[in-house]
Amino acid sequence: MADSFATRARLDVNGKSYVYCSLPELGKRFDLARLPYSMKILLENLLRHEDGVTVLPSHIEAVAQWDPNAVSDTEIAFMPARVLLQDFTGVPCVVDLAAMRDAVRKLGGKPSQINPLIPSELVIDHSVQVDVFGRADALELNARIEFERNKERYGFLRWGQKAFDNFKVVPPDTGIVHQVNLEYLARVVMEREIVNDEGVGELMAFPDTLFGTDSHTTMINGLGVLGWGVGGIEAEAAMLGQPSSMLIPQVVGFHLTGKLPEGATGTDLVLTVTQMLRGLGVVGKFVEFYGDGLQHLPLADRATIANMSPEYGATCGIFPIDAEALRYLRLSGRSEEQIALVEAYARAQGLWHEPDSPHARYSATLKLDLGDVKPSLAGPKRPQDRVLLEDLGENFRTHLEAFAANRAPRNGDARRMDAEGAAQTQAARLAAKPSSRIRIQDQEHDLTDGSVVIAAITSCTNTSNPAVMLGAGLLARNAVAKGLKSAPWVKTSVGPGSMVVTDYLKKAGVLPDLEKLGFFIVGYGCTTCIGNSGPLPEEVSRGIAENDLVVASVLSGNRNFEGRIHSETKMNYLASPPLVVAYAIAGTVDIDLSTQPLGKGSDGQDVYLRDIWPSNREISDLITATLDPEMFAKNYADVFKGDARWNAIDSPDGESYAWSGDSTYIKNPPYFDGMTMDVDAIQDIHGARVLGLFGDSITTDHISPAGAIKKDSPAGRYLIERGVEQRNFNSYGSRRGNDDVMVRGTFANIRIKNLMLGGEEGGNTVYYGGGGDHGKKLSIYDAAMLYKAAGIPLVVMAGKEYGTGSSRDWAAKGTILLGVKAVIAESFERIHRSNLVGMGVLPLQFKDGENAGTLGLDGSEEIAVTGLEDGAAKTATVVARKVDGSEKRFQVKVLLLTPKEVEYYRNGGILHYVLRQLAAKQAA
Known part of the structure; x- marks a missing residue:
């Protein structure tokens, strides 16, 4: 290990005596x-x-002399201290490792x-679905x-836990x-035994950093640990000792002042921050929070932010x-020895923050007075589209026109043609507000x-945040006291992020009140936030379908993209648990x-949200009276052991699967x-066709x-052909292996719109490979297989x-297996572009101001990409x-951003x- 400086x-x-790489020594x-703090790490x-x-x-030297105003073209290698997996992405990781063996x-x-x-830990949290809700069991x-549903997957993971070292x-x-x-799991500061240049073993202390799938x-990051999400392929490389190549990033500083006002939650804050940063544009950049507002946060x-x-x-x-x-490390039951190491190391390295600490230099800055945060939601289909609580009804009505535009006319309602045969205006159709009569619990509802x-x-x-979880419990208590109930057509659920949450909800005495409103605990996993919301009650689904209703979900999650939460909810709003x-x-x-x-209370009087909203002081006092380190210590004492069901699953032995x-x-x-x-x-x-x-x-x-996997989809037909009944399809996520x-x-997403079909929703395309199917609409998979059989490469074009x-x-693995060789887009999100390269798909970017539309492309063209120069080219034709027979030529940027990415590709x-x-290495 070199030490040039x-x-x-x-x-x-x-x-104990630790060796470490001293930033103050380099500072001489x-x-x-x-x-910036992140650059020091x-x-x-x-x-x-x-x-x-x-x-x-x-x-x-390049990082030590970092210029906040420059866009760096210097490649550096980053090696995380550990890797964190969840089961949807972790199973294919372990599958790949097994295949690599x-x-x-x-x-x-x-x-x-x-x-x-390096330490690699997998948490199984993505497989539980809300099949049962609103009941104690x-x-x-x-x-x-x-x-x-998942016995086979779980048996495979148990094999991996036995077969691989450093894997839990x-x-x-x-x-x-x-x-x-x-x-x-987070250490904040890690220690590891190393062998020094003299061949002597010693302890080294260094920052806890990680990649997660x-x-x-x-x-x-909320705990001061630098880590970010990567694709499974990049995580696997890190697990195998390969550093990740990255360009030295720009760092945006976010200056926080003041404190949250009465009635505002951490969720309202993060939705505000998200909207502000999206407006600034921070893709591919680090964001760092600082200022005296931190002492009130x-x-x-x-962690929510x-x-x-x-x-x-x-x-x-x-x-x-x-x-x-x-304080949090102590609350969550970390040892005093670990806490002492974290503080001593942070202070020694200049990583410690005081309220009056001078702030770093940043590439750009934003400022927010926490006192200006107002109750908010985000939606109906993007997390950055914040809407104030008071404006939500108007927001819904504004978006309804677009969502209802393709609703088919039905006999007998306000959408009928008039006597002269002219269609009613969209406004008239919306004003009619169609309704479906449904029967739930022996009562009829609209x-x-x-x-x-x-x-x-x-x-x-949000489930990691006691303030909003206990706030929801207190609001439920106040609502129950007023005689309020949840609407009977609402599928209600609580999916705590850990067993600690259940313990403090019980100790605070608010879990029974949540349950009286239908909010029973349904599982310890991601559930609705990742689309594992389970089926709606049959009566509700029938009512939605009857009039093609535009219904909504409200969830305390982080994603609300189209088709994600549930196929039958066209509008989805992110909100705090209360x-x-x-x-x-x-x-x-x-x-x-x-x-x-x-609604109306048991006394017949109107009840408003302000009547049942708990005060900040009530929530704070309840947190103080409820949470303690023993809760965390008890629930994490045997965290890797599992219950009887887990330990009873059969799993094979051996170094190869x-x-x-x-x-x-x-x-x-x-x-x-x-x-x-x-x-x-x-x-x-050469000779490529456009798949989408x-x-x-x-x-x-x-x-x-x-x-969910639809019965009539290519995946559904595949499973049926292999004797799998529809009730056992499980989800795509569970079958990632x-x-x-x-x-x-x-x-194949039901909401994806292929412009080759005029923007029609669904995973279809037009096949241009010749033969009897030329010019026909086919599923993207079926078309891709025909192209593959004919030896025709594919490209995807996007905005x-x-x-x-x-x-x-x-998203990258499926792309390459379909036969896609290149994706040409106006811009890429960082992780997906990296994943495409990691799977051997070439990311190309249109020149500024150009796209398929401006170039007059409709997807029927035969495509060639030339001038790649064995990966050395920055642009291609x-x-x-x-x-x-006419041709359209245009230049694109080749987004192989580092020499290592060229090698990967x-x-x-x-x-x-x-x-x-x-x-x-073995051969040598």
């Missing part, structure tokens, strides 16, 4: 006084990994070479169904990955280590546009809760089929298979912000040849690169 120093704490040569990472090959002195043997290596080299029944699994029904990370890994609120970094587009949204961080059919307290974003309860009572989003009553050809869950993927040690030069693309032509904001939810299922669901959303590696992907490196 002589930064090795010693830190004595807890009776460079001015680090106003370097990157700098330490480089100092610790300097090796003269991957990390050079010049890299260290088989592949490396064929290349002349040893299976044991494929083994995590919902938790037990949903858990039972979860194990029945947190079993189901424990908590949500990011909340478990915040409450237990979920974009909301950034939640841990509890750790849970910081950090959690939603993907929603405002930043790589991370980090807070520094300070007294509040130590379901209308705007009816709230899902009200879910869900997602670690507001989720309030809208369950109101039963509609077509309301202004600041002026209109929630025994694949079953009959499995529809776990399958050896085809990525390494026919792979050799030889690597070809990067070739231009899309507009702006195509998310990974649109691309990656997610949610089987590429045959997943490739059939890629680009701005392509690939926003969760860090789903299957696209030639689009139309049916009449040349090798066919990052995993292929790693395999060849390991096999070559």
Whole structure:
């Protein structure tokens, strides 16, 4: 381990002596006084990994001399201290590692070479669905169904836990990955035994950093830990000791002052922050929070803001280590020894924050007085679209016209043609507000546009925050006291992020009040926030379908993209847990809760939201009286052990996995089929066809298979052909370990709009491959397979912000397995662009001001991409040849941003690169 700048120093704490890479020592040569907190962590990472090959002195100098105003083209290598997985993304990671063990043997290596080299922890939290709700046994029944559905997957993960070193699994029904990370797994400062240059073992202290296979890994930034979401392929490379190449980022400073006013929550704050940062534009940048407002911001609120970094587009949204961080570590049951190490290290490194600390220099700054935050929601389909509570009814009505525009006319309602045969105006149709009569619990009710059919307290974003969770409980208590009830058509649920939440809700005495409103605990997992909302009651679904109603969900989650929450809810609003309860009572989003009553109390009088909203002091006092370190210590004492169901699952032994050809869950993927040690030069693309032509904001939810599997979809037909009954389809997420299922669901989202079909919704395309199907509408999968059989490469074209959303590696894996060689878009979200490169798909960017529309392209063209120059080119030429033989030529940017990315792409992907490196090392 090189030390060109002589930064090795010693830190004595807890009776132990640690070696560390001292930033103050480096500060004797460079001015680090106003370097951002996050940049100091990157700098330490480089100092610790300097090796003269991957990390050079010049890299260290570049970060030490960081220019906040420059857009850097300097590539640095970042090596996280650990990797965090959840089961939807973690299962394919373990599948890939198992496949790599088989592949490396064929290349002349040893299976044991494929083994995590850094701590890698997986939390099973994405598999529980809200099948049962509104009853006391919902938790037990949903858990039972979860194990029945996922027994094969869980057995595979148990094999992985036994087969791989440095790999641990947190079993189901424990908590949500990011909340478990915040409450237990995060170290903040790590220690590790190393062997020094003299061959002597010693302890090294260094910052806790991580990659997570979920974009909301950034939640841990709230505790001062630098980490962000990556695709599974990048996480696997890190597990195998490969550093991640990145350009030195710009850092945006967010100055917080004041304190939250009465009635405002941490959720309202994060929705405000998200809107502000989206407006500024922070994609690919670090965001760092500072200012005297931090002293009034509890750790849970910081974690909420950090959690939603993907929603405002930043790589991370980090807070520094300070007294509040130590208070949280103590509250959550961390040892006094660990807390002492965190404080001593942070102070020694200049990473400690005081309210009056001078702030760093930043690339740009924003400022927010916390006192200006107002009660808010976000929606109806993007988390950055904040709407004030008082404006929600108007927001709903404004968006209703677009959502109801394609509603089919029905006999007997206000949408009929008039006597002269002229259509009623859209305004008249909307004014009619169609309704469906439904019968629930032996009573009839009217379901209308705007009816709230899902009200879910869900997602670690908010369930990690005692203030909003206990606030919801107090609001429920006050509502029950007034005689209010939830609307009977609302599917209500609570999905706590950890068992600690249940304990403090019980101790506070508010869980019974939530249950009286239908908010029973349904499971310890992500549930509704990731689309595991389960089926709506049959009567409600029938009522929605009867008049094609535009109904809504209100959830305390972080994502509300189209088609994500539930296929039958066209409008989805993010809100704080107390507001989720309030809208369950109101039963509609077509309301202004600041002026209109929630309903009538038992005394017949109108009850308003202000009548039942708890005060900040009430919430604060309840937190103080309720939470204690023993709660955390008890619930995390045996966190990796699991219950009897988990430990009873059969799992094979052995260093290589025994694949079953009959499995529809776990399958050896085809990525390494026919792979050799030889690597070809990067070739231009010729004779390609357009698989999809899309507009702006195509998310990974649109691309990656997610949610329920429809019976008549390519994936549904595949499962039926293999004897799987529809009731056992489970979700796409649970089948991410089987590429045959997943490739059939890629680009199959019910809300994706392919402009080749005039913007028609659904995963279809027009096939231009010749033969009898030429010019026909086919499913994207069926068309792709015809193209593949004919040896025709494919491209995808899209607008701005392509690939926003969760860090789903299957959005890239499915793309390459469909035969897509390049994606041409106006702009990309950071994680998805990286994932495409990692799977061997070429990301290309239109020149500013150009897109398929301005260039006159409709998707029928034959495409060539030329001038790649074996990956050295920064721009390439696209030639689009139309049916009449005319050509349209235009330039695109080649988004292989670093030399290492060029190598990954040349090798066919990052995993292929790693395999060849390991096999070559064994051969040597």
